[in-house]
Amino acid sequence: MSSESELLARVPDRLFIGGEWVASTSGRSIEVRDPSTGLVIKTIADASVADAASAMDAAAHAQASWAATAPRVRGELLRGAFDLLQERADDFALLMTLEMGKPLAEARGEVTYGGEFLRWFSEEAVRISGRFGRNPEGTGRMIVTHKPVGPSFLITPWNFPLAMATRKIGPALAAGCTSIIKPAELTPLTTLYFAKLLQDAGLPAGVVNVLTTSTSKEVSSPIIADPRLRKLSFTGSTPVGVALLKQASENVLRTSMELGGNAPFLVFEDADLDKAVDGAMIAKFRNIGQACTAANRFIVHESVAEEFAAKVTERVRALTIGRGTEEGVGIGPLINDGAVDKADELVQDALSRGAKLVTGGSRVDRDGSFYQPTVLIDVVAGSDILRQEIFGPVITIIPFSDEADAVAKANDTEYGLVSYAFTQDLARGLRLIDSLDTGMMGLNVGVVSNAAAPFGGVKQSGVGREGGLEGIHEYLETKYVLVPDSSL
Structure with missing residues (x-):
């Protein structure tokens, strides 16, 4: 395992946009603290609204080519990311302990759990299926197929910084969706380090973009309002989730909300x-x-x-x-x-x-x-x-x-x-x-x-499911085609 200082030095301190590590245009920075000491362990870029626009541009630009990428290729990239995560498991565990505070043994457990979403959805990428059959009237054939929803905005919480990222990025990539991920201000380092892992695994430019920011509402609002965005996935408190649902309704976005519990x-x-x-x-x-x-x-x-x-x-x-x-x-x-x-x-x-x-x-x-x-x-x-x-x-x-x-x-x-x-x-x-x-x-x-089971709740605990067979369908649209017998 790396020493704390060696590991922290390897974690990127910039934004990841369009396949490049770029400085923020805000001129601000975020201090990440170790909750067990209160001391600053790393200073990173603090994204602006302009950076959010660049990330949206990158995700939209890459969408068509990523959607057209063969499912097997998408799956192999996720499997490659899973393999790299196993090689770097100790580093990810230590990093989560440093920025979030959980005991190292639990952090190792999260690496295992988070990795399973990469492995599961690498397998699901090639299993996106449809159906074909005669209509009940016997006058034609029905074709039901699925296609990627499109660019997705993924907002993750601070408490499981790796697993919440893989639980959202995994199905998005498998389905053929590009994404912008915004980790919590309190624990952004794991997501930045994971983006570096994806880059090392061969991720094409613009397919995943990372924004770290201290002004979450200010940076998120224009992304959610952008008509090119087609999906919003959020894990966090119910009051924030309700506010995001209201924003998402303006463009009738597909939403997944994993909210509070009791x-x-x-x-x-x-x-x-x-x-x-x-x-x-x-x-x-x-x-x-x-x-x-x-x-x-x-x-x-x-x-x-x-x-x-x-x-x-x-x-x-x-x-x-x-x-x-x-x-x-x-x-x-x-x-x-x-x-x-x-x-x-x-x-x-x-x-x-x-x-x-x-x-x-x-x-x-x-x-x-x-x-x-x-x-x-x-x-x-x-x-x-x-x-x-x-x-x-x-x-x-x-x-x-x-x-x-x-x-x-x-x-x-x-x-x-x-x-x-x-x-x-x-x-x-x-x-x-x-x-x-x-x-x-x-x-x-x-x-x-x-990872193989659908995660989600009812009532004010949210809508949608993550993981399992259901998880990838949160990132897919269903399309129905009728082919009349007269045209065959």
């Missing part, structure tokens, strides 16, 4: 509690709780709530807090001090309403943006922590009396991304598939994400 984690009286605790630890503390799929509300049957809380608390107290590069660290920093403030405000609100603190519940007295892993029990209905995404290492436990009560509590949210349920009753598990209002569900498991 995942319920149900533990029934017949659950294997040890497995439920294992599931809880990964569903809550993966990525330090900073995931839209993180379990927010632990809804536990009243007969096992006390035992479950005790088992979870024992595990939580054993977690080691520290910089993600340190051996054995299980809890790294939150992304910045604002995230620490939000987590603490939610905890203090819950305590003021009657919740009981079992462990944690405060900032960590050290450099960086750290918050103690926390367990709250008997959280009262109406507490902010039950309504909002926590995005931090806090477990909230509330009891339920029966299945109907559990489902009612689980569905009592405007979000519907993912749910988790632990029960040994198969019939109950099958009922929960229908009764829980979420786009995904983990039955006796704490992680559901997989």
Whole structure:
């Protein structure tokens, strides 16, 4: 593995437009900080509206040739990128730990997960199919085919800087779409380094363009308003997603929105509690709780709530807090001090309403943006922590009396991304598939994400799906042709 300084020196500090690394026209720069220390680790270009126009020009110019590129060639490029990612896995893991803070072991897991989107969509590129058959009236033949949507604008969040990029770029490239990707200001380095990897893999000029900016709305708005753009994909908060949907409606863009979550984690009286605790630890503390799929509300049957809380608390107290590069660290920093403030405000609100603190519940007295892993029990209905995404290492436990009560509590949210349920009753598990209002569900498991599966939610958790067979169709238009018998 490279040293931190050697790796950071290799990460581009410019914008990637039209196959070239170019300086920003803004004259501004972005300071990227290590959240475990608060120190600046690299300074990079800060894109302007003029840079956004150049990126849009490049993507539009390259669209026709990329769409005409043979599916096998597109797939082989993605496979080549996958292979390069395996060779550079340690560098990508370290880079994510430096700019985002997650423990190095988790960062390595993200490299594996993110890479799978490249491999999956390299295979899907050659499987874009249509259909052919007689119409019901018997008067002609129907041809249904698919074509690339066109230039796409991809906006990624800070919490999974590699996987969110590959989950969007992978299907766009496979489908024949060019793209402009705008990573989050807090964690842009991984995307820049990934663009360099794509360039090394043979990516044609203009097919992928990268804009890093501190003025996201200012830079994004003219891209979304450009009539040449045909697709918008966003992962982030629901309020921002709603605003983007309004903008996208002006040009009737195809949209994919993966928005907020408030995942319920149900533990029934017949659950294997040890497995439920294992599931809880990964569903809550993966990525330090900073995931839209993180379990927010632990809804536990009243007969096992006390035992479950005790088992979870024992595990939580054993977690080691520290910089993600340190051996054995299980809890790294939150992304910045604002995230620490939000987590603490939610905890203090819950305590003021009657919740009981079992462990944690405060900032960590050290450099960086750290918050103690926390367990709250008997959280009262109406507490902010039950309504909002926590995005931090806090477990909230509330009891339920029966299945109907559990489902009612689980569905009592405007979000519907993912749910988790632990029960040994198969019939109950099958009922929960229908009764829980979420786009995904983990039955006796704490992680559901997989490149081969459709990722996405319902209600205010978004529209569209990423990954799986469904993922590439988000970047394809369907075209129907009728050929009458009289012309044959």
